[in-house]
Amino acid sequence: MNITPTMRALVWSTSVLALTIGPTFAQQISGTPGSLSATTTIDGKYLPNPPAPFGGTINMDAKGSKPYWPPTVVPPKAAPNVLLMSFLR
Incomplete structure (x- = not known):
């Protein structure tokens, strides 16, 4: 599939619009980190979101x-629903 200049411009303008439409959210962790009930909000700068570092300890027993x-x-409160589709061959 050839990417035309029109398609490239559409992707670029959509990306700029998505980045400027709402307020910027910092990544926040709610609850005790490492517990099953902990949640984090994503800032939306990276897709997929980078994995969280491992905070436990692994020993021999x-x-x-x-x-x-x-x-x-x-997602942060009032975040829009977005569907990303990839058409790779």
Whole structure:
């Protein structure tokens, strides 16, 4: 599939519009980091969102190890619903 200049301009203008339409949100973690109930909001600068670093401890036995669950990613309040489609051949 050839990308025409019109398609390129449409993608560029859509990207600029998406970045300037709403307020900027910083990534925030709610709850205790590492717990199952922790959530984080995404800022939308990267797709897919980069994975959270592992915050637990892995030792040779379970007694010395500390579990860690990455926070559940949730959109910021009033975020628009967006569907991304990729047409790769």
